[in-house]
Amino acid sequence: MVKLVVAYGHPEDPAAFDRHYADTHRPLAQKIPNLRRFEAGKVLGAADGSAAPYHFIAELWFEDLEELQASMQSPEGQAAGADVGTFATGGATLMIAEA
Amino acid sequence: MVKLVVAYGHPEDPAAFDRHYADTHRPLAQKIPNLRRFEAGKVLGAADGSAAPYHFIAELWFEDLEELQASMQSPEGQAAGADVGTFATGGATLMIAEA
Numbered sequence: 001m002v003k004l005v006v007a008y009g010h011p012e013d014p015a016a017f018d019r020h021y022a023d024t025h026r027p028l029a030q031k032i033p034n035l036r037r038f039e040a041g042k043v044l045g046a047a048d049g050s051a052a053p054y055h056f057i058a059e060l061w062f063e064d065l066e067e068l069q070a071s072m073q074s075p076e077g078q079a080a081g082a083d084v085g086t087f088a089t090g091g092a093t094l095m096i097a098e099a
Numbered sequence: 100m101v102k103l104v105v106a107y108g109h110p111e112d113p114a115a116f117d118r119h120y121a122d123t124h125r126p127l128a129q130k131i132p133n134l135r136r137f138e139a140g141k142v143l144g145a146a147d148g149s150a151a152p153y154h155f156i157a158e159l160w161f162e163d164l165e166e167l168q169a170s171m172q173s174p175e176g177q178a179a180g181a182d183v184g185t186f187a188t189g190g191a192t193l194m195i196a197e198a
Contacts, residue, residue, distance in 0.1 A: 046193060
């Protein structure tokens, strides 16, 4: 398995980010074809109590790298990707990792 | 559930890092009490093909924040934490997130 890790930087308006994520982005992400598992949640802080570099982390698991890439290029993947630009005011780091 | 996300920066010697992780650190991490799930893998790159900010990401799931904290303060948690300093030459960002 491989996963797409989306690490969102701290947004200008965290409450607006959280609302948009729950109401709009999560449903879009969950429509991506061949998504094997999806997890997303707020970063509560760094383990040492300092500020964490990210506000929110989402992970999308796929069978393999080919399937991840095909899924992200599908209309549903493109729609979810385009939506990120509308609410991720703190930026988003997208990484592909072994899982 | 909550999880501890450990994002390792690029080490000076990636092959030595990978060996130490597989042979020493993974077994130490898996001994941490009340660990509900453990996943760890190499970051293959950023989704846009650029260099990712991390070399390796591990995640440790626990029932709740209290259990995570108690587990990390146990002798096994302390041993795994102390080991990080011996091989994570690119640093390690430890975050606690909702899961």
